[in-house]
Amino acid sequence: MAISAGGLYEPDEIALISAIAEAEGLHDTVMLDIGANIGNHSCALAPQFTHVLAFEPNPPVAALLRANALMNGLANVTVHEVGLADRDAELSFGIAEAGNDGSGSFAEGGREKTLPVRRGDDYLRKHAANLNSTNLRIGFIKCDVQGFERDVFAGLSETLGAHQPLIMFESENRAAGEASWAVLAQAGYRHRARIRAPGDDSGKLAREWARFRQGTACWLEPVNAIPDGHCNLIVSANALPDIRSGA
Secondary structure, three states: OOHHHHOOOOHHHHHHHHHHHHHHOOOOOEEEEEOOOOOHHHHHHHHHOOEEEEEOOOHHHHHHHHHHHHHOOOOOEEEEOOEEEOOOEEEEEEEOOOOOHHHEEOOOOOOOEEEEEEEHHHHHHHHOOHHHHOOOOEEEEEEOOOOOHHHHHHHOHHHHHHHOOEEEEEEOOHHHHHHHHHHHHHOOOOEEEEEEOOOOOOOHHHHHHHHHHHOOOOEEEEOOOOOOOOEEEEEEOOOOOOOEOOO
16 A cells, blocks of 8 residues: 555556646645545655645545655645535545545445545635745645545635636546536636546457557547546646646
C-alpha cells in the first residue's frame, strides 16, 4: 500500500495533470485532493503546487496517507481526516469492493462504519484560513468519492465561485455526472473534457493491445454531454488546454 514501495497508480493520468498544471501556471496555487485515499495523487502532484490539502475520512487509510507523505518528504501535504459534503453530519460509510479501500463511499449509505463529513466552504474557512490571509488561490481540485461528488461540490459552491479552480472528478455514470455538472455550471463552469487513453472503448484484451501498439499516454477529449459510462472528467470555467501526457 505504500507509494514509495509500490509505485504510482495511473501514472499517465498524473502526467497529464502535471502537464496541465504547467500549462495553466498553477505552481503558486493550492490543490485539494478530496477522496485522497493513500495519497497517490497527493504525493505525485505535491511538487506541482504550493500546498496540498488531502481529505480522507477513513482512519486506517488516512494513516497510510500520512505515512506516504512523510516517507516521500512532502511537508506541503496536510491530511484532513474528514469527508467534505453539503452539510455537517456523521454518515454511514461502506466499502463497495471487499479488499479495496479505495471503493469506500458515503454515496451508497454503507453500514461498515460512521464517519464525519463537513460542509466544504465552512470547513475551509475554519481550517485553511491561510488561503485568505495569504491570498493563496485554490488552483486544482481532484475529487474521487465514488458517487458522492455532487454533494462535495454543493458544499464548496462559494469556494468554486471565488477561486474557479480546474477540477478533475470521477463520473460513475451519466446521471451522477450530470448531477455534479449541474452544481458546477451554477458556479460558473463552462468547459468539460473526458480523459481518454488508447483502447478506452474496447474490452480488456483489446485495450491492452491498443496501448501496446499506441502507448499509454492520455489526452483530453472535449465533450458536449456527460458520457454514459464511468470516466474521469476535467472541467474549467475557461477553455481547456490541448495537452497529451508524454507529449
